[in-house]
Amino acid sequence: MDGADDQRPAIAGRVADWYREDHRDLPWRRPGFTAWGTLVSEFMLQQTPVARVIPRLEEWLDRWPTPADLAASPAGEAVRAWANLGYPRRALWLHAAAVQITERHGGDVPRDVEALLALTGIGDYTARAVAVFSFGDRHPVVDTNTRRVIARAVHGQGQPGPPHARRDLAAMDALLPDDDGDAAVVNAAMMELGAVVCVARSPRCDECPVAELCAWRATGYPAYDGPTKGVQKAYEGSDRHVRGLIMRELRAAHVPVTDAEIASLWPESVQRDRALAGLLADGLAVRSSRGGYLLP
DNA sequence: CACACGTGGAT
DNA sequence: TATCCAAGTGT
Structure with a gap:
């Protein structure tokens, strides 16, 4: 990845051209936003x-x-x-x-x-x-999309490894042209490519502007062999689930939600109490002076 | 640094 | 049906 065979400027240029040609019309891209x-x-x-x-x-x-x-x-x-x-x-x-x-x-x-x-x-x-x-300054913007595009096109890996801020920012910075405006386009374009073409599940390489430059494709799409993301825990029956049920009730209510109403949301008292205590600690719920619970 | 943190659509 | 994934951040 050094010297004459560094494909990064070419990758950045093609992704930027592809983006300038056409991209989703999203509210935050409107002029004057x-x-x-x-x-x-x-x-x-x-x-x-x-x-x-x-x-x-x-x-x-x-x-x-x-x-x-x-x-x-x-x-x-x-x-x-x-x-x-x-x-x-x-x-x-x-x-x-x-x-x-x-x-x-x-x-x-x-x-x-x-x-x-x-x-x-x-x-x-x-x-x-x-x-x-918003301000048009030159910085590397790293999100899940750019991390995936860089992992594939530049590093030849099917998935990005675990996030590493220092390294990820440097990798994105290495793709940015000198000009502020051009750099902003490359940032947006890399995110857009990851969002609509170089997607996680089934990448649409036939529509990719950098297919011919992609290190992952060039090596035959090797299976990812790096560290795996931790297994996502089941949502059903989790504390998150119970917190979500309580928050839904609090959002809908305009008078204090009683203990009895909270109790009706989830049968296991230990987990229910833990969820409610967590919401109170997080400041997402407060005790009403009249009893019951409210949004802050 | 691994983990907790909501919700719903896609496969 | 179960799992994955989504423009991350704080602890």
Whole structure:
């Protein structure tokens, strides 16, 4: 992967050309979409598919068009509006970030990666996604899509290994052209390629703009032999499941949910109590002064 | 660093 | 039906 046979510039160039030719028309790619809109969309897109995010995003931005608008609402309203996007703590984090933006940055989403990283719920991916896609600065943006495309096209492996921030950022950075705008396109294009062509299950290599440059394809699609991801635990009957049932009840309620109502949601008291205690500890639920439980 | 954290669609 | 997967982050 060094010297004259480095295919990375060619890969980046072709993926960028492919993206410029055509790509999905997504709300956050509209001209004039605000930095706040980008930030909200990135929070929602953390582990939730694009198709489920779009309607919620529109509602959210209609209701809270600026960070200050969200900061002025109770955190529980953010959790309620989050609806069934999943991982409701993200709604809490987004609300906290809105408060921090209002307090620290005069209500304007910061441009610096360091300042973005200091906000609750923003990590390596989201900080750089905002800096690049909203502000146009040059940073590597690494998500599950780019990790997979790099693993295949550059490293010849069917799947990316376990995430390693330092290494992953460097690998993406090595694909970026010098120009800020061109680099932003490569970031977006690598994500798009991973999302619609170089997908996890059945990659559509016949439609891939870098098929002839792909190291994985060139070596006959060798089976992945690296470290495997841990086995995903069953959702049915898990603590997550019980937490989800309780949160659904809290979102629907506009008066305190009683212990009896909570008890009706899950038969095993030990697990039920553990789930509720976890939600209280996470700040997703609070005890009402009248008894019962409410969103914060 | 491995794990916990929701939810629903696809295979 | 069971499993995989989805624009990750915090601990």
